[in-house]
Amino acid sequence: MLPNEAGEVNNPLRDNIAWFLETERRKRKLRHQHMAELFKTSPGQGLAYRTYIRTMRKRNNVTLRTVEQMAQALEVSIATLLVGGAEVEPWAHKLTEKSIRARLAAIIDSERKRRNLVRYQMAELLGVSEITFTKLERASGNISVDTIAAVGEALGRDPATFLFREPDSQHQPA
Structure with missing residues (x-):
């Protein structure tokens, strides 16, 4: 998957993750910096602000482990981040x-x-x-x-x- 001139890749998973993160950020009324802080697990560890911003701009090919880290911090399932608004069976929300x-x-x-x-x-x-x-x-x-x-x-x-x-x-x- 190659990026376009804006550095974005046509990937529905990137789109869904960015959409969900933005929706959550607005719902929580947080600035991007504060949203990124939610993903820190301990001092010096966790998702870097740069990774969060690049993910929001769909310029980051995040890994499943990063998606899992985001999902845990937001208290949602990995499936919720990946599927966007699509309906999935309840068992899918339990997947690690x-x-x-x-x-x-x-x-x-x-x-x-x-x-x-x-x-x-x-x-x-x-x-x-x-x-x-x-x-x-x-x-x-x-x-x-x-x-x-x-x-x-x-x-x-x-x-x-x-x-x-x-x-x-x-x-x-x-």
Whole structure:
């Protein structure tokens, strides 16, 4: 996913996160600096102001761990940040960063088998390196929202919600 002239990437996940953060900031009547302070877990640790601002401007490819940190600070689910205003089942709000990585791995494995592809072919389909594919397949590493969106798009699914749907509702009619 390449940025446009303004440095923004066309990624619905980035859009949803920025929208939710701005909505929360206004609801809480906070300045950006004070909103960013909510994400600090302890002195010297937490989300930097720069990261928060770049995320608000959709110029930051945040990772799932960062999204989880934001969600915990705001006392919402990771799903709430990623889906925007879309409805998801109650179970989706209980997912952690680790369980989302596991769901992504299961979806990728299922699709690879359904399409009868070997691993390198699936990596090509997803537009990721074989090293990144291996991390996705093993549910390891820190996955970025751009990678999640790219996987969703490559599989022909809504990048913002495909992780939060039941397996039998994943496939769209051909």
